[in-house]
Amino acid sequence: MDCRFINALLRKSVDVTPVWLMRQAGRYLPEYRKTREQAGNFMALCQNPELACEVTLQPLRRFDLDAAILFSDILTIPDAMGLGLYFSEGEGPKFERPVQTAKVIETLRVPDPHESLSYVMEAVKTIRREMPANLPLIGFSGSPWTLACYMVEGGASKTFQTIKTLIYREPELAHTLLSTLADAVTAYLLAQIEAGVQVVQIFDTWGGVLTEPAFEAFSLQYIRKIVQAMSVPTIVFTKGGGAWLEKIAATGCQGVGVDWMTDIGRARERVGDHVALQGNLDPVILFSDEKAIRAEVKRIMDEFGDHPGHVFNLGHGILPGTPPEHVSVLIDAVKTHR
C-alpha cells in the first residue's frame, strides 16, 4: 500500500505531513453517540462488527484523515481471559475478577484470537471491506504492562500500589503474568494483521509511572518481543516516556509516539534517524480557539522541521467534549502548513 501515513512511518518523503488522531472515533462526535446508543452500551458496540465498522468510518466522513484506527477497547484481551470487563459511569473500565493471586496468574491462558476475540477480527474485515482502499487501517493493543495494571488493580489507579507491590515483592510472578500477556498481545496483533490491518500500535499508557529500570524490566522488554514478531510497521506509544525515547526506538519499531510534554524537535534529534515520530499536540488545546490551535500546530510542525518521519497526532487521546469543528481546524492547519 503506497500511502502518505505508511511512507511517513517508513521515513520516506511525503507531499504533506499525514495526520490521524488517537481515539478519532469516539464520544466527542454526535454520530458516534447515536450509534453507541443503538448498540446499547460500549462493549456491545465493540462486539458488533457492523457498528464497530460504522464508528470507525465516521471520522473519515468528516475529516481529511490519513488513516483509520480500528474501533475497539484496550482491554479486550483480559476480558477474553475471563476477567469480566465492565464500565462504571465516570470511573472507567473495571474487572469483576481482578488478578490477585499466584494461582490465578498461573492459570491464565492466552486467548485464541479466532475464538474469544473473533468479533475483533470480524470488525477488521468489515472495516477493511468498507473503507477506501488507499487508506490504511491501524490495529492496536495495550502493552502487557498496561493490561497488567488494569488486571491487577481491577481498574484505573492513581498510585498503582497493587501492581507495583507485585513487581517489587514477587518479580517472578509478575514476569509470569507479563509473559502470558506478551504472548496474548502478539497473537492478537498478528490476527488483526491477518484480518487486514496495515499498521499496528501498542499503547503503553502506564509505562510512564515506572522508574527507568522497572520500565525496562516490566514494560519495554515485553514490548520488544511483540514488536519483533510483527510483520507490518509498528508504533509504540509510552505516555510519560519522553526520557526513554532511545530505548523505545531501539525495540525495532518504525514509529514512536510522543506525548505533549516532550519537545518534538529535541526528540527528533535524539531518535529521528532511526524511527518516525508521532505526536504531539496537547489534546486540551482543542478546547481553546482557532487561533491558539493554529499557533500550536505551527509550533510543532516548525519544531519537527523539514525532515522525514513525522506523523501528526495528539499527545494522548482526544477528550470527550472536544468541539468537532476544532478538529477540522487542527487538520487544516497540518495540511496547509508550509
Place this chain on the structure above:
Amino acid sequence: MDCRFINALLRKSVDVTPVWLMRQAGRYLPEYRKTREQAGNFMALCQNPELACEVTLQPLRRFDLDAAILFSDILTIPDAMGLGLYFSEGEGPKFERPVQTAKVIETLRVPDPHESLSYVMEAVKTIRREMPANLPLIGFSGSPWTLACYMVEGGASKTFQTIKTLIYREPELAHTLLSTLADAVTAYLLAQIEAGVQVVQIFDTWGGVLTEPAFEAFSLQYIRKIVQAMSVPTIVFTKGGGAWLEKIAATGCQGVGVDWMTDIGRARERVGDHVALQGNLDPVILFSDEKAIRAEVKRIMDEFGDHPGHVFNLGHGILPGTPPEHVSVLIDAVKTHR
C-alpha cells in the same frame, strides 16, 4: 546553621547523605491521626500553631531525619485570598469560590502574610522554638502555576481543561493571575524565613502537565522571580519535569527535586555541577518489603554516586497507608549506605 542537609544543598561534602521525606508528617502515622482528630479537621490542624508544631515534630521523634518541614497546606494562599478552601472526603481540596472570570482575577489581592496567614508564621515560630537547634526547618509554598490550577479548576483535575483553556485563549489574563500569585508566594516565603525557616521549597506539582513552552511561560518564569527574591537555600520541585532540569536549575535555586521516573545518575550528569538534587524514590516502594526497599535505595545511591549535592527523598509525597516501619528501613538504608 552548619548541618548535613544544608551542606548537601550547597554541594559541600557531608559525612552521610541527608534524608527527609515529602509529607513526612501525615496520615500514615497513628500519632498524626490522633492529633488531627483532636484538632477536628485538617484546616483546623493547620491553623492551630501548637498542634501544627506537634505534627511537624512527630516524625523527628520516630525517625533519624535531617530536617523538619513545616506542617501546613499547599493552598493557604488562595484560602487567604478568600476562595474558601475546603476538603471533601476522597476528592481532595476544593474551593467554594473558584476563580473563573476576568473581574475576579483583576480584584485578587496579595494577602499580607502577617495578617491572614499569621497562623502559619506562628506555627513556624513555635516549631523553631520546640525543635532541636541543629536541625533545619523547611518552609514551603505551591508554585504560582500549581496554585492557579487549583484556583481556576476549583480543585484537583485530570485534564486541567479550564486552566489550560485560560492560558491558550487569554494568556494576558493568565499572566495577571500568575503575577499576583508570584508576589503572594514571594511575600509568604519571605515571611516564613523571617519567622525562622532555614530552607524553602517550591512545590510545582502541576508544572509537568504543560508543554515545554507553556511550562516556561506560565510556570518557570514565575518560579524564577520567586527564587531570586529568596534569602535562604531554595529547592524547586516540578513533578514530571525531568526533561527540563537544566532550565529549572538555571532559576538560581540551590536544589532541584527529582521525581521517580527520572534517572538520578543522568540528572546529576546534566545539572549536578550547578545544583544539588533531591529525590527520587518511588513512594509506592514503601508498600513492598524490606528487601525491595533496601535494593531500591541502594540503586539510587549508587546511581547518584560519590558526588556532592544529594539529598535523599521520595520522588513525590508519602502515601497514606505507608507502613511506618518501612520508613525506618528506608532511612536506615540511606544512613548505612557505603
